[in-house]
Amino acid sequence: MMGMNNDRTNTFLESPLWNTKFPGLTAIFTTKNGGVSKGYFSSLNTGLHVNDQRNDVIENRKNVARNSGWDLNKWIFADQVHGTRVVQVTSRHAGMGAEHYSGAVKQADGLWTFDRGLGLSLGFADCVPVYFAEPETGYAGVAHAGWKGSVGNIVGEMVRQAAFAGVCPEKIHAMIGPSIGECCYQVDNRVIEQIPHEVSGSAGIFEMTEENQYKLNLQELNKQLLILSGVKEQNIEMSGMCTSCHKDLFFSHRRDNGKTGRMSAVIGWRES
Ligand SMILES: [Zn+2]
Secondary structure (H helix, E strand, O other), X not given: OXXXXXOOOOOEEEOHHHXXXXXXXXXXXXXXXXXXXXXXXXXXXXXXXXXXXXXXXXXXXXXXXHHOOOOHHHEEEEOOOOOOXXXXXXXXXXXXXXXXXXXXXXXXXXXXXXXXXXXXXXXXXXXXXXXEEEOOOOEXXXXXXXXXXXXXXXXXXXXXXXXXXXXXXXXXEEEEOOEOOHHHOEEOHHHHOOXXXXXXXXXXXXXXXXXXXXXXXXXXXXXXXXXXXXXXXXHEEEOOOEOOOOOOOOOOOOOOOOOOOOEEEEEEEOOO
């Protein structure tokens, strides 16, 4: 486990391990630094739907795309709803939602593709970003897993659709990016009782701290759900980072009381 490190421009994190293993792949998580947004959104807010200045957000997105070797018009964004709907996209979808929220892929919390030259992009401010890649078929995907998407097993749905399209689950590599950690995430029974029973007994997913209060480790929950769906444990990379603790790097919806920006997780195989 090597985690994710800042790139040269400080505008995104990437995994040195994945960069070595998959030379043709971009898999990044933006930071809150190096952008032009003001106030709550200082400074690299990449969310178009949070009442920031639209032109600032577009400039931030273009900046990150450029820094990571892409054109923003090759990236695809989604209208995320904390659901478990997963959508296959193709080169025909390039640029959807890049400059207008209304143009994003409707009601999707997971995107995947076999097409090269596309960056699949989802927005985050505590929820868990899960990246998927399989080099032989050129499969790439990303999922947005807050507590609802996590207990709803969106990662299992990602693997199920990939398998249906001919990707072997045991060849899929997954990476779990920065999200709110168990250090900063208390939930009650209402959440805990919805954890799929196949994994609810696994060590490290939750811990009771007092009556009807639990520390929940969403990253570990998603890791166990990936293993349950056929992804090999040794193919799962963990960032282990908490968005709330790393105030210098990340926006955090909980820490900032909802008045905050969004980071983006972006994945795609480059064309050459
Ligand atoms: Zn924390």
